[in-house]
Amino acid sequence: MLAQKRVLLIIGGGIAAYKSLDLIRKLRERGASVTAVLTKSAAEFVTPLSISALSGNKVYQDLFNLTDEAEMGHIELSRASDLIVVAPATADLMAKSATGIANDLASTLLLATDTDVLYAPSMNVRMWDHPATQRNIAQVIADGGTVVGPNEGDMACGEFGFGRMAEPLEIVAAIEAKLAVGPLKGKRILVTSGPTHEPIDPVRYIANRSSGAQGTAIAAALVHLGADVVFVTGPADIAPPAGVEVVKVQSAREMMAAVQRVLPVDAAVFAAAVADWHVENARASKMKKTKDGMPDLKFAENPDILATVCASVKRPRLVVGFAAETDDVVANATAKRLRKGCDWILANDVSPETGIMGGSENAVSFVTEEGAQAWPRMSKTEVAKKLAGLIAQTLNS
Known part of the structure; x- marks a missing residue:
């Protein structure tokens, strides 16, 4: 189902960023092409080298990289994919997307695109339950975004509740659903x-x-x-x-x-x-x-x-x-x-x-x-x- 599909993966800064490596692997196994964008904080959890090795593509990080802008500007990068996936979608990324803030490469791509966006939220349970986050989630959905997860369970911070990022196979299934071509497509x-x-x-x-x-x-x-x-x-x-x-x-x-x-x-x-x-x-x-x-x-x-x-x-x-x-x-x-x-x-x-x-x-x-x-x-x-x-x-x- 994902053969020759192009996925732009935005990796947010959170402990769940390590799951993005398995997500890339599973997408590649199904024939998808994956281009990754790494936020500054995400680079504290996973390296550009590991992502590039798994995806087989260059990793983008800097909004004002002269070489990247000359070769493929951020506007084109945001529109050259069949689907944009934000995983993990941190509270910060969700807030920027909901309010139209564009102060780094990831948030600028989300604002500059007309491509469908799938978010896989990941954050502390208190952050997830906070009214501000719930307002942002509702706005993202109202703007046409789709959300998969989060799941309930133990967290790295020691708390328990909703906020765990959906597992890679769950995200793959959601991607397949978004890219499915069937009689109910668009309904x-x-x-x-x-x-x-x-x-x-x-x-x-x-x-x-x-x-x-x-x-x-x-x-x-x-x-x-x-x-x-x-x-x-x-x-x-x-x-x-x-x-x-x-x-x-x-x-x-x-x-x-x-x-x-x-x-x-x-x-x-x-x-x-x-x-x-x-x-x-x-x-x-x-x-x-x-x-x-x-x-x-x-x-x-x-x-x-x-x-x-x-x-x-x-x-x-x-x-x-x-x-x-x-x-x-x-x-x-x-x-x-x-x-x-x-x-x-x-x-x-x-x-x-x-x-x-x-x-x-x-x-x-x-x-x-x-x-x-x-x-x-x-x-x-x-x-x-x-x-x-x-x-x-x-x-x-």
């Missing part, structure tokens, strides 16, 4: 996935048995067809697929807010198992057993994400919902499609004896305005591929 699609957790107190919550496997498979299938996928996920059992823009949420209200921020998109697939209610009087501290008996929990209805999007002025061209039922599956799904206003519903029987909820297989009925079509039981991956193919047909018709 932006929203996929929601996983359960939602509705807090009762800081240690207890209400949830359901959704694993997030079907939504994850759908997102992966859409990426394979070239789509730009925004993956809004609750606390699922499995990791998000590679090559998607991940937005993690906990509650239904958080998911509603995240979905509204993502719109507009070309299509939306609402595969998340969203809780219908939340605890209105959730406690700020852990509830204790008392002689007064059971606590009095008051429930309030959660926002109807599917119906809200279908009625929105930003309604996608194609909206797909899911219906997990235990009785009268097709009848309930048909009624739900009409009630919500979506185009398609994928309905399945999640009775305990089916093993579908949380399992690896699914048996769905595909419900449209033309009626219901029963699909044979198959893996959730095959269901996802079939749905992705139908979405491609519709969006290209």
Whole structure:
């Protein structure tokens, strides 16, 4: 997929810079040509010689290098690639890109290009969580950039949390997704996935048995067809697929807010198992057993994400919902499609004896305005591929 593709790799200054060496190797193994730009601080972690040896190309470092400007100016360098990858994308580089600062070669290239940019953030968890960084990430995405990672785990500083740069193979998958040529190339699609957790107190919550496997498979299938996928996920059992823009949420209200921020998109697939209610009087501290008996929990209805999007002025061209039922599956799904206003519903029987909820297989009925079509039981991956193919047909018709 990457044969003869040209990747401009900007290496930021952070401990994760050492991963850039493995990333270069893996890109070269797949046939890509890699030209690297090394920031001044990145040179404290990896050397130009090691990068040049692995990439087989000259390494660029200085904005005002007379020879480099004569041979290939920074403007041409920024536009002569199929994709620009920033890995690691430090908080400093993200801030410069978001605000248009161009005071070194790397930041100038990012400002002077019309080529797609993929960022792989890497920083301390506190830096990642800081509102300024989150604003910068949001601005970079709004400006057309794509983000892969960061991952959660132990950090060189001794802390634990989100901020670890995505692994080289994850970044390669994201690069392949960005450069994929398929029927959904240029289409932006929203996929929601996983359960939602509705807090009762800081240690207890209400949830359901959704694993997030079907939504994850759908997102992966859409990426394979070239789509730009925004993956809004609750606390699922499995990791998000590679090559998607991940937005993690906990509650239904958080998911509603995240979905509204993502719109507009070309299509939306609402595969998340969203809780219908939340605890209105959730406690700020852990509830204790008392002689007064059971606590009095008051429930309030959660926002109807599917119906809200279908009625929105930003309604996608194609909206797909899911219906997990235990009785009268097709009848309930048909009624739900009409009630919500979506185009398609994928309905399945999640009775305990089916093993579908949380399992690896699914048996769905595909419900449209033309009626219901029963699909044979198959893996959730095959269901996802079939749905992705139908979405491609519709969006290209």
